[in-house]
Amino acid sequence: MDITTESKLKPTTPIPAQAGIGLRAEHYKEVITTRPNIGWLEVHSENYFGQGGKPLYYLELARQNYPVSLHGVGLSIGSSDPLNKTHLDHLNRLIQRIEPGLVSEHLSWSSIDGKYFNDLLPLPYTEEALKHFSDRVHQVQNILQRQILIENPSSYLSYSHSTIAEWDFMNAIVERTDCGILLDVNNVYVSAINHGFDAHHYLQAIDADAVQEIHLAGFTTDTIEGQDILIDTHNKPISDEVWALYKAAIKRLGALPSLIEWDSDLPPLEFLLEEASRAQTIMDERHALVA
């Protein structure tokens, strides 16, 4: 097996309106040898910022059989620091190499004054932050020469000077930048519980034409000062409440690329595929209803 032979990349392949799973290192070999029946794969962009070795080797092999979406966690679009050009260069290099169907990032910030926290920190929803975030999405899209999707985050605090609801903030970014939305239904649920808003209202209010991808994941419930707070841990099965919300989202939005996200305490691949097949069934039933 010679890793230096040129890999046979397919040209950019769109992500189908089907269920997909996150590809993680623990499942590389199984996904490549068993070629599970799944519409597409998503990876964290930063895990492939190295210039060679195993991660890219396996991603390129997987890419020969599946459309791939690149999901970023470290671009820190919401930071008031200048955009990190090195990070963008690495992302651009990866995009050229993998030719992903979708590229996404988060409505959040993760660095300031050159220090990184490698976490999705919440933004205040103010006019200043909206202008700043939109300008930066615009810059990123110009540099990458493509549209990106912005994902709604889970959050555990809010700011008393926020003046805009998160769904309106997301819609306004779309209006100003022509970016797309990655609607994380689990994050909608987690934030709705944590901040006391109506998750169904969020789904109704979000710009339906802009949503191009959905994320589904599991959360953990912590108790702090006698109060429950939901934490977006990506280490559990999707909850019944989130499945119900997903059903409502698909009813309104139609079938969309829907990802089962699982990042720690990974279950066997088979379990992820079962979760994906549950999402696929919900989309198929909706389609049957309309047809």
Add this chain to the structure above:
Amino acid sequence: MPSLHELQSAFADALLNPDTTRTLSYVAQDKISRDQRLFIYRNHVFSSLTSALQEAYPTIERLVGEAFFRSAARAYIRQHPSTSGDLEQYGDRFADYLDSLKQVDEHAYLPDVARLEWAYHRVYFAADAPALSTESLAKVDPSQQHRLCFGLHPASQLLQSPYPSLRIWQVNQKAYCGDQTVDLSTGGNYLLVLRPQLDPEIHHINHDEYIFLHALSCDKNIADSHDLATNINPEFDLTSCLQKFISNKTLVTFSLEA
């Protein structure tokens, strides 16, 4: 109302320093206090950066134990916050940090074991490279051969230590089940960490080989590199050394010095 930059600076300060006097009065609080809400983020930041260090330095964690490792990681994160959105870059100064700790004086080999782990980590993600073309090399005019310069594989690192750092590393691998004793009096080692294909390998090399490869990696030509190696070992065999490091993919490019 704080500007976005003021808010982010104060938030960052509160994340890294729990005793900070700056209160984030604009974080909304209800039945859960703002300190508790911030704590969720602080906890997450420290746990993901600690995991990144654990992934890069599993042998150090085994040597010092999880509790000491976690407390060293906490202090390191405060002193050397992450500077990249790519977590795999995090931890490049951990060996120097361990070097600065008085508690590790009795285990003075720890920083060099950490340097070996960081070299392994870097090599794991470094660029691939094809083997050097010996056919093209053979075509170099013999009268010009003294001007040859060689490039090392991008996935290679050279290390030296006054301690048997590789032996310490080896007996602390999960899969290792032989004799655990390490005799520190056996002295130091010169090492080459190399990834010819997908898996990094760690090789013991001789002092003269180390000097030779190190000189080549600093863009010295073959004649000057040869001289430096001969200073260490008058018997240094240039031809067999070149053959060895070309065939194992340490040397992957060549050029003629202008």
